[in-house]
Amino acid sequence: MQITVQEAVNTLRAHEGKTFIELFRHGSMSAEIYRPLEHDPQQPHEQDEIYVVISGTGIFQNGEDRYPFQAGDFLFVPAGREHRFLEFSGDFMTWVIFYGPSGGER
Numbered sequence: 796m797q798i799t800v801q802e803a804v805n806t807l808r809a810h811e812g813k814t815f816i817e818l819f820r821h822g823s824m825s826a827e828i829y830r831p832l833e834h835d836p837q838q839p840h841e842q843d844e845i846y847v848v849i850s851g852t853g854i855f856q857n858g859e860d861r862y863p864f865q866a867g868d869f870l871f872v873p874a875g876r877e878h879r880f881l882e883f884s885g886d887f888m889t890w891v892i893f894y895g896p897s898g899g900e901r
Contacts, residue, residue: 851887
């Protein structure tokens with residue numbers, strides 16, 4: 796299975812108005828592309844989550860911690876934790892991978 800960044804972007808663009816779209820699912824794992832516009836309205840998720848930043852820069856809030864991110868960075872968020880992208884550049888987009896049971900892996 797292969798999905799290029801350009802294929803993912805084209806799929807997202809085809810769904811006008813959406814900021815994310817699921818591209819692949821296998822068992823408990825799903826892969827999405829996410830491109831928020833100006834504001835990241837995320838709420839905590841039921842599964843553990845990985846982000847791999849495709850492009851852009853900004854600040855990532857993970858619980859109480861905040862730190863800068865850039866293209867290529869790997870970010871992990873355990874299930875149920877408050878998190879969001881802040882002060883991100885206009886070209887920001889990221890792969891999102893959810894996996895594991897509801898409530899996260901122990």
